[in-house]
Amino acid sequence: MTSDFLLSLAQAVTKGLLTGMVYGLMALGLSVIFGVMRVVNFAHGEIMVVGMYLAWMGFEYLQVSPMLSLPVIAALFFVAGYALQSTLISPFIGRPEHQQFLLLLAVAILLVNGCLAIAGPDSRSVQMDSQFDSYELGPLVFDAVRLHAALAAVAIAGLLWLFFTRTRTGKSIRAAADNNMGALVVGLDVRRLYAFTFGVGAACVGAAGALMITIIPVTPFLAAEYTLLAFVIVIVGGLGSMTGALMGGLLIGVSEAVAGLLLQPSLKSMVSFGILILVLLLRPQGLFGKSGT
Amino acid sequence: MKFGRRLTDGVPSRALWGLGVLLLALLVAPALLGKYGLSVLILVLYFAFVGQAWNIMMGFAGQLSLGHALYAGLGGYVAAGLFFHYGLGPWAGVFVAVAAAAAAGAIVGYLGFRFSLAGVYFALLTIAFSEFTRLAFDHWEWAGGSGGLFLKVDATVDVWNLRGGPLLFYYLILALAVGAFILCRALLESRLGRYWLAIREDAEAAQAVGVPVLRCKMIAVVISASLTALAGVWNAFYYNNLFPETAFAMGRSIEITLAPIIGGLGTLFGPVVGAVVLTGLGEAFTDASEYFHIPGMKQIFYGLALLVIVIYRPAGVWPWLADKLGIGERRP
Numbered sequence: 352m353t354s355d356f357l358l359s360l361a362q363a364v365t366k367g368l369l370t371g372m373v374y375g376l377m378a379l380g381l382s383v384i385f386g387v388m389r390v391v392n393f394a395h396g397e398i399m400v401v402g403m404y405l406a407w408m409g410f411e412y413l414q415v416s417p418m419l420s421l422p423v424i425a426a427l428f429f430v431a432g433y434a435l436q437s438t439l440i441s442p443f444i445g446r447p448e449h450q451q452f453l454l455l456l457a458v459a460i461l462l463v464n465g466c467l468a469i470a471g472p473d474s475r476s477v478q479m480d481s482q483f484d485s486y487e488l489g490p491l492v493f494d495a496v497r498l499h500a501a502l503a504a505v506a507i508a509g510l511l512w513l514f515f516t517r518t519r520t521g522k523s524i525r526a527a528a529d530n531n532m533g534a535l536v537v538g539l540d541v542r543r544l545y546a547f548t549f550g551v552g553a554a555c556v557g558a559a560g561a562l563m564i565t566i567i568p569v570t571p572f573l574a575a576e577y578t579l580l581a582f583v584i585v586i587v588g589g590l591g592s593m594t595g596a597l598m599g600g601l602l603i604g605v606s607e608a609v610a611g612l613l614l615q616p617s618l619k620s621m622v623s624f625g626i627l628i629l630v631l632l633l634r635p636q637g638l639f640g641k642s643g644t
Numbered sequence: 645m646k647f648g649r650r651l652t653d654g655v656p657s658r659a660l661w662g663l664g665v666l667l668l669a670l671l672v673a674p675a676l677l678g679k680y681g682l683s684v685l686i687l688v689l690y691f692a693f694v695g696q697a698w699n700i701m702m703g704f705a706g707q708l709s710l711g712h713a714l715y716a717g718l719g720g721y722v723a724a725g726l727f728f729h730y731g732l733g734p735w736a737g738v739f740v741a742v743a744a745a746a747a748a749g750a751i752v753g754y755l756g757f758r759f760s761l762a763g764v765y766f767a768l769l770t771i772a773f774s775e776f777t778r779l780a781f782d783h784w785e786w787a788g789g790s791g792g793l794f795l796k797v798d799a800t801v802d803v804w805n806l807r808g809g810p811l812l813f814y815y816l817i818l819a820l821a822v823g824a825f826i827l828c829r830a831l832l833e834s835r836l837g838r839y840w841l842a843i844r845e846d847a848e849a850a851q852a853v854g855v856p857v858l859r860c861k862m863i864a865v866v867i868s869a870s871l872t873a874l875a876g877v878w879n880a881f882y883y884n885n886l887f888p889e890t891a892f893a894m895g896r897s898i899e900i901t902l903a904p905i906i907g908g909l910g911t912l913f914g915p916v917v918g919a920v921v922l923t924g925l926g927e928a929f930t931d932a933s934e935y936f937h938i939p940g941m942k943q944i945f946y947g948l949a950l951l952v953i954v955i956y957r958p959a960g961v962w963p964w965l966a967d968k969l970g971i972g973e974r975r976p
Contacts, residue, residue, distance in 0.1 A: 391764050449909065450905075450954060450958050452708075453906075453950065456898065457947050457948075458951070460944075461944060461948065463943075464947065465944065467943075468939060468940045575895070579771065582768055583772075586765070617790075620775070620779060621779040624775050624779070628773065631765060
């Protein structure tokens with residue numbers, strides 16, 4: 352009995368860790384955008400749902416696997432994010448939070464209802480050949496699609512890390528995030544860097560969408576839930592911290608899976624919100640955030 | 645009356661006349677409007693009322709709550725639950741409902757303010773509590789769980805149990821909206837109101853000159869939550885049904901914030917003007933989208949309208965409108 356229970360618990364944790372990596376990639380986009388521009392992207396889940404739909408369409412109409420359409424979607428989202436930042440959002444930087452909130456809420460409404468108008472309210476999923484494949488490691492079973500998605504998420508996060516630490520643009524963005532005035536003084540084009548950052552954040556979440564559709568079906572109504580989920584993850588991990596977003600993703604992924612096993616699946620987000628409240632009160636900078644912010 | 649004089653102090657007499665005419669028009673409106681017109685006006689007044697309640701917290705005291713559905717939902721559920729299970733009439737139940745919401749507001753507020761969460765962090769705390777409560781009600785038998793709680797629809801008019809047609813609920817929400825308007829004016833003119841504005845502009849400076857910041861913020865959240873609970877009770881008995889999915893929904897919270905933001909944060913007329921604009925647009929878009937037969941078309945129009953307003957009138961419609969009309973409300 353106990354060993355059965357332990358095995359199913361280990362199985363749930365594994366599943367949660369794998370899903371959590373994709374969650375982490377999604378939250379990374381939000382964290383990057385906030386960390387650099389102090390803009391709270393209330394349309395984050397909506398952007399991801401658009402990514403999920405694009406990957407679904409690529410599969411449904413062009414028979415392209417989401418893994419292959421991922422780079423295309425990420426590139427498209429980078430351009431769209433760059434354009435969105437340089438046109439709509441740029442004037443709102445430094446404005447009161449409720450104005451940013453309203454702006455991004457309007458963007459969110461347009462995106463999610465655009466999806467609804469084009470793809471309808473039905474739930475859409477991708478049925479790949481590898482759907483029922485799995486790998487076994489001792490007594491543990493890994494779903495193939497979930498494992499692939501998780502590995503891809505980690506690889507993309509690694510690329511992002513390289514971008515921010517090794518490239519000139521990445522370093523400039525970090526400089527602008529650390530000290531906006533200083534960045535302006537040394538002659539960095541902060542507006543362009545901001546647009547670049549939003550592009551990178553959008554590409555992240557678009558890629559996360561392409562991965563997510565391989566493990567979870569999409570409906571337009573999921574969008575708001577994902578926005579909230581992304582917020583929970585980045586706050587728990589530490590808003591603006593890259594490691595924090597990934598670790599927060601893992602933590603929430605595991606807590607959802609374990610809560611689904613021990614309590615009821617419908618109670619899984621209650622645990623996440625409970626964790627969020629505790630973190631907000633006891634460690635508002637997040638589990639991995641720098642203190643004093 | 646000293647109180648009355650203080651309320652109207654410094655208000656130009658033509659503005660008072662205008663308000664009087666507006667109130668009179670609203671009092672006789674049901675006689676002139678059809679069923680549809682009345683239902684739209686009810687919506688306008690409802691959003692003006694909850695908007696006014698939310699505005700106390702955000703517009704006056706500067707605390708961004710995105711979880712006000714918690715108070716509306718609690719209010720509605722408590723009053724409806726007491727009526728449904730124990731036959732306790734809403735006129736008595738409303739006190740319990742308001743007390744419950746005020747307590748919830750005090751808990752969320754105290755935690756948030758005591759641990760000095762501001763801006764987005766505070767907003768997320770309010771969302772977290774609201775979502776947490778939604779999930780709890782989803783699994784709570786007494787409240788009907790996710791299947792919802794239904795009040796018996798009765799054809800007879802029974803004012804003591806809030807059973808009746810739209811006319812009853814129209815005058816109720818009108819009374820609430822007018823009451824909230826006067827209350828907000830009184831609050832703004834009071835010492836407490838001045839303290840709130842000081843906190844909104846610069847909490848640290850306010851603290852330094854001796855404003856009891858924590859206490860003032862607590863009063864703001866308790867008043868705001870109590871008024872929102874009244875709206876929740878009204879809502880529950882008007883619609884006769886309650887579901888956790890809608891009563892505590894994030895969308896409900898957002899809906900409450902829109903009228904004051906669109907109308908003009910921190911102004912008295914902002915929530916009212918915002919409610920008129922948003923409800924008007926909503927109805928117009930419902931009609932317009934019927935030509936398209938596309939799901940989500942109404943919301944797309946709505947999103948575009950919000951986008952246009954926030955880009956061109958980020959401080960709200962009312963300050964600009966008042967300026968145009970030459971009746972500029974002294975922006976506190």
